[in-house]
Structures are given as structure tokens and as C-alpha cells.
Amino acid sequence: MTSFFDQPVSIKSLTLKNRVFLAPLAGVSDVPFRRICQELGAGLTYVEMLSSVAIKYKNKRTFEMMARHKSETILGVQVTGSTAIDVAAAVEVLDKKGFDTIDINMGCPVRKVVNSGSGSGFLKDSPRISETVRLCRQATQKPLSVKMRLGYTRENVNVEDTVNRVVQEQADMFTIHGRTRSESYAVPCDLQGIKKGMDCSENIKFDALKVGNGDIFSYSDAENMRIVTGCDAVMVSRGALGNPWVFTSILEGKEKYPSVQEWLDVVLRHISYQEEFYGQSSLASILMRKHLLWYTKGLPNSKDLRHTLNNVTSLDDARNILREYSSILPAQFLRQEGSRLEGTKYDPKFDMDRQLDRGVGDEGL
Numbered sequence: 001m002t003s004f005f006d007q008p009v010s011i012k013s014l015t016l017k018n019r020v021f022l023a024p025l026a027g028v029s030d031v032p033f034r035r036i037c038q039e040l041g042a043g044l045t046y047v048e049m050l051s052s053v054a055i056k057y058k059n060k061r062t063f064e065m066m067a068r069h070k071s072e073t074i075l076g077v078q079v080t081g082s083t084a085i086d087v088a089a090a091v092e093v094l095d096k097k098g099f100d101t102i103d104i105n106m107g108c109p110v111r112k113v114v115n116s117g118s119g120s121g122f123l124k125d126s127p128r129i130s131e132t133v134r135l136c137r138q139a140t141q142k143p144l145s146v147k148m149r150l151g152y153t154r155e156n157v158n159v160e161d162t163v164n165r166v167v168q169e170q171a172d173m174f175t176i177h178g179r180t181r182s183e184s185y186a187v188p189c190d191l192q193g194i195k196k197g198m199d200c201s202e203n204i205k206f207d208a209l210k211v212g213n214g215d216i217f218s219y220s221d222a223e224n225m226r227i228v229t230g231c232d233a234v235m236v237s238r239g240a241l242g243n244p245w246v247f248t249s250i251l252e253g254k255e256k257y258p259s260v261q262e263w264l265d266v267v268l269r270h271i272s273y274q275e276e277f278y279g280q281s282s283l284a285s286i287l288m289r290k291h292l293l294w295y296t297k298g299l300p301n302s303k304d305l306r307h308t309l310n311n312v313t314s315l316d317d318a319r320n321i322l323r324e325y326s327s328i329l330p331a332q333f334l335r336q337e338g339s340r341l342e343g344t345k346y347d348p349k350f351d352m353d354r355q356l357d358r359g360v361g362d363e364g365l
Helices: 031-039 052-056 060-064 084-096 111-115 119-124 126-139 159-168 191-203 219-229 245-252 260-278 282-296 303-309 315-327 348-355
Strands: 009-011 014-016 020-022 046-051 076-080 101-106 144-149 173-177 209-213 233-236
Touching: 009 209, 020 245, 031 260, 046 052, 052 060, 052 076, 052 084, 076 084, 084 101, 084 126, 101 119, 101 126, 111 119, 119 126, 119 144, 126 144, 126 159, 144 159, 159 173, 159 191, 173 191, 191 209, 191 219, 209 219, 219 233, 219 245, 233 245, 260 282, 260 315, 282 303, 282 315, 303 315
Parallel strands: 020 233, 046 076, 076 101, 101 144, 144 173, 173 209, 209 233
Antiparallel strands: 009 014
């Protein structure tokens, strides 16, 4: 029996093979990571969030981030900016780059992004939400979407107004993350808040795909999101970090935990893709470290292993360390709940977003 999530779905003219998407994770969603997630089932992936100002000034690093592997038959891209005109101009550029769908970020919580009025900064300026989607709609005929949060603070939840504005301006899809900008990952995802946003869109005579996002680490999380919110699809964020098997699990409609060999095969393949894309360099190793920390989360007696991997200087060394470690694990061992990160412990993504104030790939904002 085919699960709800393992069914095709369309965003405007774009048909996707299933209803489980990978979020455009700033500082994470590069070519090697996307390839792994696509191979394990992600129906839609994105280039990480780009700055409209950086696109305007042809920032070299930003254009490098638009790289696409030949195997990526469907690929989206996400952009944010502080003015409607800048975002629309960036969308016009991205439209010509051949991306299949374009998303406007109105939810990024990173301080430097928000302070410029970008990301979650949109949620404090409702008229700019409408203006931005309107101008972007004029700039592209490709599927256009918006990713948002419930509001800027819990005292200023305005998701229904945001959804109304986005859909009225004919965005083809919207994704709601079930937290406000001020709330940390320690605060549970507010499914009822997402539902309010989903429900209000039904009163508008324009058919937009509804996507739920937040705290999806397993099939049961995805199914609960669907049942409570009525979403058409789910978008996985932190749940994919170190656990790309989450896509297979959701599509198969059951919890799936990789064996030692399955785990090792995927991690080594990710390392190979890393080497193919970045070369055998210290940079490739440094950029791989966070993924290695996520992949080893939840494994037995892995504290020393994570410390070693967090200082690895070559991809070959990483391969050897992982092979040696896996050889001492029982063959029947299943790695469970490996990516469910609690608080900030061993969570480089939290550090990137909140503590180190990174997450847009350049300083163009």
C-alpha cells in the first residue's frame, strides 16, 4: 500500500515524485548533502538561502552556491532580502539560472539576517510581504513559494495574515514552520498554530500547496503533522542532519533504522561526494566535520569519536576512522533516533544559526 507521502504532488506545473521535501538549510544544503538526501527519497531539495543583495552585486561565493549536479533533475532555490524590489530582481536572475522552483524566505531567525529586514524580519512588516510576493510573481512564471514562521514573537503571532497575503498574491506553495522567530528549538513545534495558517488559506480562491515544517525526525512525526495540520506535504529540516534515512522512513510509512553497514555505506558515499565536489582539501574536511558529528550522534561510546572527527584534516582520515569504529559495533546494531538533537548539545546547526550568527553563505546582507 502506497503511503500518503509516497504519492506525486504538483506545485503549479512542476510535478514531484513524492511529498517529502528537504528544507533549504543555510550552511548545510550543498551539492553533496542534497545528493545523499535525494538518493534516500527527498522529493524536492533546494540550494540554501541566498542573499538578494549578494545576487545584485554578483557576489562570487553566492553564485558558486548555485552549483547543481547533473543528477539533480529537480532543484529549487531560496532567496531573501530587505526590499521587495531587491528580492524580485534576484528572482528574475534565479529564473534564468534554470531552477525549477523559487522560494522566498520569510522565516530565517539568524540575527544579522533579521536585522536587515530579511528572513523573519518580514513578519514585522506585513505590507512588504504582499509587495514582495506580488513583484516576484511578476518576475517569474516558475512555481513560487514562501517559507514562513508563525510570527516574530509568541505575543505577535500573525501566521493567518501572512498566509492570506502570500496566497492572495498567487504564491503556488507556502511552508509554515511551527515556531516564532523568538522561540528556540527547545520549544515544541506548534502544530495547532500551523493548522490555523493552513485552514485560512482555504477561503482564498487560489490553490496553493500547503507544507508543514518543524520537529520532523521520523515517520510518526510526519504523519502527526499531516493529521493535525491537514498539510499536503512535509518539509524536513534538522531531522535530516545525520539521518537522511528519515526520507525513506516517511515514504515507506514505518520507522527505519540503518544497520551498521547501511550507515557506513551512506556516510562513506557522502564523503566521496564531498571529495568530488570540493576536492581532497582541508576545506572539504572542515565542511564535512559538522555532518560527521551528526552522523555519529546516538552511536554507542561515541564521545571520543566525535572529538576526533571534529578535528579531522583529511577525508581519507575520516574514512579510516569511521571504518575502524564501525568494525567494533555488533553487526545487528541499529542506529535509532540518531538525529533527534536535544537542546544545543552536539548540535552544530544551532551554533551556526544562533550562537555564531551564520547561515546565509556570505556577508551580502
